[in-house]
Each structure stands twice: as structure tokens, then as C-alpha cells.
Amino acid sequence: MEKLEGKVAVVTGAGSGIGRAVATHLAEARMRVVVADIEQGAMDATVAQLTGAGHEAIGVQTDVSDGESVQALADAAVARFGAVHLIHNNAGVGVGGPIWAHTESDWRWVLGVNLWGVIHGIRVFVPLMIEQGEPGHVVNTASMAGLISVPHLGAYNVSKHGVVTLSETLHRDLQLQGARIGVSVLCPGLVMTNIFESQRNRPEGLSGETGAGNLSALIRTAADDATADALGAFGDVLSPDEVGASVLDAVRTDRFYVLTHPEITRVLVRARYDDIVETRSPTALRP
Ligand SMILES: NC(=O)c1ccc[n+]([C@@H]2O[C@H](COP(=O)([O-])OP(=O)(O)OC[C@H]3O[C@@H](n4cnc5c(N)ncnc54)[C@H](O)[C@@H]3O)[C@@H](O)[C@H]2O)c1
Numbered sequence: 465m466e467k468l469e470g471k472v473a474v475v476t477g478a479g480s481g482i483g484r485a486v487a488t489h490l491a492e493a494r495m496r497v498v499v500a501d502i503e504q505g506a507m508d509a510t511v512a513q514l515t516g517a518g519h520e521a522i523g524v525q526t527d528v529s530d531g532e533s534v535q536a537l538a539d540a541a542v543a544r545f546g547a548v549h550l551i552h553n554n555a556g557v558g559v560g561g562p563i564w565a566h567t568e569s570d571w572r573w574v575l576g577v578n579l580w581g582v583i584h585g586i587r588v589f590v591p592l593m594i595e596q597g598e599p600g601h602v603v604n605t606a607s608m609a610g611l612i613s614v615p616h617l618g619a620y621n622v623s624k625h626g627v628v629t630l631s632e633t634l635h636r637d638l639q640l641q642g643a644r645i646g647v648s649v650l651c652p653g654l655v656m657t658n659i660f661e662s663q664r665n666r667p668e669g670l671s672g673e674t675g676a677g678n679l680s681a682l683i684r685t686a687a688d689d690a691t692a693d694a695l696g697a698f699g700d701v702l703s704p705d706e707v708g709a710s711v712l713d714a715v716r717t718d719r720f721y722v723l724t725h726p727e728i729t730r731v732l733v734r735a736r737y738d739d740i741v742e743t744r745s746p747t748a749l750r751p
Pocket of ligand 1: 476477478479480482500502503506526527528529554555578605606607608651652653654655656658659661662665
């Protein structure tokens with residue numbers, strides 16, 4: 465999608481981190497931006513930052529795990545700007561701990577936001593974009609954990625592997641349809657955001673006892689050597705701004721896989737596929 469000026473972008477999870485940075489880069493490319501987030505205050509702050517810099521932006525409080533809420537987001541975007549040309553399904557959360565210790569509410573929360581959020585985004589926005597008949601683009605945020613299996617991030621890994629295959633399938637289906645809609649799947653390594661404090665936006669209905677620790681406790685204390693090793697293998701910690709710039713470039717150049725840490729990702733993905741091809745057990749992830 466080369467021409468972005470005046471076009472409309474919707475970014476979920478844009479109250480913080482990667483989503484806020486992407487919204488900023490898209491606005492600086494002169495797109496009109498709909499900022500969606502479950503956290504009203506954070507969302508309002510992004511909108512204020514964008515409009516304060518002279519960009520056109522609105523906020524629509526959205527719970528991406530709820531299909532009706534995502535439909536209301538699309539309706540609000542169309543009501544305000546008349547169309548949607550770019551949807552970035554980005555909102556995400558995580559829990560940590562051994563996979564058998566994840567509770568049912570841990571699974572429902574993480575899969576609800578990370579996987580169902582993207583499913584709803586595709587289900588609601590892609591038909592709208594096809595109907596418009598104009599060039600468009602879908603960006604889905606997965607993770608390096610969508611390409612390999614990181615210890616102690618079971619629900620997160622499952623959700624992100626799901627987002628990668630959703631994106632690959634969407635790409636193929638759009639190609640078969642001849643639609644002028646590009647797809648990118650963002651697979652970051654570590655980025656300096658508030659993801660480690662995901663619990664702040666965990667809904668009451670899905671709180672309950674969590675067998676798995678929150679990411680912050682797990683990773684900040686580095687109590688868990690396996691996870692710390694695996695995360696160390698992810699390479700340098702990037703700023704959200706660097707990732708925002710990569711996403712803008714991927715949209716402009718229609719690049720499908722967006723790897724923020726390409727060297728280390730190639731090594732880890734090759735190791736995984738060699739394990740499969742050689743039918744051996746998964747190789748340990750080491751920095
Ligand atoms: N930070 C990293 O190291 C990293 C690495 C790989 C992938 N990612 C992915 O990047 C995406 C963005 O995360 P981030 O790192 O910027 O974290 P972040 O916590 O800074 O931002 C995530 C945003 O999503 C919002 N959100 C949470 N639940 C929501 C819901 N139900 N509906 C709508 N919004 C909701 C939060 O309020 C927050 O504003 C996530 O999908 C995450 O899994 C992050």
C-alpha cells in the first residue's frame with residue numbers, strides 16, 4: 465500500500481508500547497488513525513499525543529476479545545472517516561509459568577485477547593475492506609514466540625503460532641481472491657513495552673487464581689533459568705519506535721514477515737525446522 469496519505473488506519477492496543485508507536489508512525493505518514501484499546505486513560509493519552517501533533521485521530525474503547533466490541537470499533541471508524549484501509553490487530557497480553565500450571569482463566573484470557581482478537585479483526589474488517597475495493601493492508605502482531613516454542617510461555621506460544629498461521633492463510637486467501645489487500649505478520653523479539661505488566665488490564669471475570677505467574681514476576685526476577693535463557697536468545701531489547709518504523713516500511717513495501725531481530729530469528733527458526741525434518745526432540749534455546 466504505497467499511498468497512505470488521507471487513508472484510514474485502525475490500530476488495536478494503541479494505548480501503549482508497539483501499538484502506540486505504530487499509530488504514531490502511521491499518523492506521521494498522514495494517515496487518519498483510530499486508536500483502539502481496552503484501557504481508556506492510555507488510549508486517550510495516545511489520541512492526545514497524536515492530535516496535539518496536528519494529526520487526525522480518534523479513540524474507540526475496545527475489548528478485542530469481544531466480537532461485538534470489534535464490530536462497534538469498525539462501525540465507529542466508518543462513521544467518522546467513511547472507510548478503513550489498514551487494520552493492525554496488535555493488542556496482546558501474556559502469562560508465564562509451566563504450561564500445566566496455566567489455569568483455565570489464564571488460557572481463556574490469553575487466547576481471547578491474542579488469538580480471538582485477531583480472528584475478530586479479520587472477520588470484521590477484511591470483508592469491509594474487500595467491499596471497498598481499494599488497496600488495503602492487514603498487519604497482525606504475532607511474536608518470535610509464534611515461530612518457536614519458548615519455555616514457560618505456553619498459552620502465549622499457542623496464541624502467537626495461531627496468529628502466524630492465520631496471517632499466512634489470510635495472505636493465500638486474498639491472493640486467490642485477487643484482492644488488493646496486503647498482509648504482514650509482525651514477529652518481534654523483545655521490545656521495551658508494558659507487556660510484562662499485562663495483568664493490569666485483565667478483566668475481573670477472568671482473574672481468579674492463576675497457577676502461572678505474571679510475566680513481570682517471572683522474567684524480572686529471572687527466577688526461571690529456562691525462560692531467562694530463552695529470552696536471552698531473543699537478542700537485544702528494541703524500542704517500540706524502532707518496531708513502529710519497521711511496520712510502516714512493511715506496509716509501504718508490502719512485506720509479509722516482519723522480523724525485528726532477523727539474524728537470531730533465522731537461527732532459531734532453522735533449528736526448529738531441522739528438529740522437525742530430522743524428527744528429533746526440540747533443541748534447547750540458548751543465547
Ligand atoms: N514487548 C515485547 O517484547 C513483544 C514481543 C513480541 C510480541 N509482542 C506483542 O506486541 C503486541 C503489543 O504489546 P506491547 O509489547 O506493546 O505491550 P503493551 O502492554 O505495552 O501494549 C499492549 C496494549 O494492549 C492493550 N490491551 C490489552 N488487552 C486488551 C483487550 N482485551 N482489548 C484491547 N486492548 C487490549 C493494553 O491495554 C495495552 O495498551 C502484543 O500482541 C504482544 O504480544 C510484544
